[in-house]
Amino acid sequence: MGARSYQVAVIPGDGIGQEVIPQALRVLEWLAARDGFQLACTAFPYSCRYYLEHGHMLPEQAFSELRGYRAILLGAIGDPRLLPDHLSLRGLLVPLRQRFDLYVNLRPVKALRGLPGPLKGDPPFDMVFVRENSEGEYAGMGGRIHQGGPHEVAVQTSLFSRHGVERVLRYAFELASRRSGRLASATKSNAMQHAFVFWDEVAEELCPAYPGVELRRYHADALAAALVQDPLRFDVVVASNLLGDVLTDLAGALMGSLGIPASANLNPQGGAPPLFEPVHGSAPDIAGLGVANPLAAFWSASLLLDHLGESRAAADLLAAVEALVASGRVLTPDLGGQASTSQVTDALLAQLEVGA
Numbered sequence: 001m002g003a004r005s006y007q008v009a010v011i012p013g014d015g016i017g018q019e020v021i022p023q024a025l026r027v028l029e030w031l032a033a034r035d036g037f038q039l040a041c042t043a044f045p046y047s048c049r050y051y052l053e054h055g056h057m058l059p060e061q062a063f064s065e066l067r068g069y070r071a072i073l074l075g076a077i078g079d080p081r082l083l084p085d086h087l088s089l090r091g092l093l094v095p096l097r098q099r100f101d102l103y104v105n106l107r108p109v110k111a112l113r114g115l116p117g118p119l120k121g122d123p124p125f126d127m128v129f130v131r132e133n134s135e136g137e138y139a140g141m142g143g144r145i146h147q148g149g150p151h152e153v154a155v156q157t158s159l160f161s162r163h164g165v166e167r168v169l170r171y172a173f174e175l176a177s178r179r180s181g182r183l184a185s186a187t188k189s190n191a192m193q194h195a196f197v198f199w200d201e202v203a204e205e206l207c208p209a210y211p212g213v214e215l216r217r218y219h220a221d222a223l224a225a226a227l228v229q230d231p232l233r234f235d236v237v238v239a240s241n242l243l244g245d246v247l248t249d250l251a252g253a254l255m256g257s258l259g260i261p262a263s264a265n266l267n268p269q270g271g272a273p274p275l276f277e278p279v280h281g282s283a284p285d286i287a288g289l290g291v292a293n294p295l296a297a298f299w300s301a302s303l304l305l306d307h308l309g310e311s312r313a314a315a316d317l318l319a320a321v322e323a324l325v326a327s328g329r330v331l332t333p334d335l336g337g338q339a340s341t342s343q344v345t346d347a348l349l350a351q352l353e354v355g356a
């Protein structure tokens, strides 16, 4: 393979993942042709449909196979025909994050010009969430006994290790020092006196190493309220796995729709392929209608290109998304428009043609 030839594993997954990922691939192919790089994309069928046929989300050897790729692009997982939901999510997405040790889940959240969001005055917020992605509340340890009986017990243990907490906090400190120097850390240390007090302590211990960063600790509930009432206060926000999950759906909604925000699951030390995906899920309520917003998938593709070092293509793609939204012409119904998923892609490609 040539220097600018990249092998990418593509897992469209379920529901609208099957609709938005092919559109993202159209855009990626267009950019590759324009900029003279090659994307060798291999599609994998792992999904709930695959589970219903094979009894598992993916075969064990898929983990080693996927490891060989430069990056993974994922749509979404989840199908109401396969319940409870954790069978699929803890069968594919969470294991990929944990086994590949993709401990940073990076989620940029930015107000898009011209898009009326739910916030008064449409404040021009621009922040990045750093969500711990390998342990915490998602450690997966626990169990149930006496199932179905009157004495049933369920235990789910969170796990916060110094290694895990320190590395994600360091990543957030470093990111903040490259941006505005403002870092907000979300915990619930007022109620959870072990794990979150520990998290707060590690965060304070790191401060002297990053003199250019001002750390502000928040209780996650108050941070949620401040995100709505004063979003301009925030730049880099770091949070545990579960708190980061909840806060980023809220932050995504502040952008105007869950159809917009994207995420990069990373191990900054390398050693495993990063995984790029929309923040949203498989949206069974609109799946099959052809109206899913592909912008989160495009944004994910832009994060992927940036990771590959194709920074011009990455920046132009993001700029085209922003220009398309600003023009307000071709938008899906979640953003108040009437366009279909593929019409948005056509408009995006036209935008790229003329230069964003």
Ligand code: NAD
Pocket: 016, 075, 076, 077, 078, 079, 080, 085, 089, 093, 258, 259, 260, 277, 278, 279, 280, 281, 282, 283, 284, 285, 286, 291, 292, 293, 294, 296, 332, 334
């Ligand atoms: P969801 O994000 O799929 O949908 C929430 C709401 O947002 C729905 O009303 C949906 O129509 C809307 N929405 C989401 N993406 C959209 C888009 N691109 N365009 C327009 N509207 C969009 O969350 P949910 O309903 O809680 O979950 C549905 C399924 O997806 C579940 O099985 C869940 O576990 C799974 N899920 C998977 C991922 C993932 O694979 N990364 C993420 C979140 C949820």
Ligand code: IPM
Pocket: 089, 093, 094, 245, 279, 281
């Ligand atoms: C996300 C999703 C997943 C998460 C689910 C589907 C397991 O909500 O990527 O935000 O909670 O991490």
Ligand code: MN
Pocket: 245, 246, 249, 279
């Ligand atoms: Mn989520």
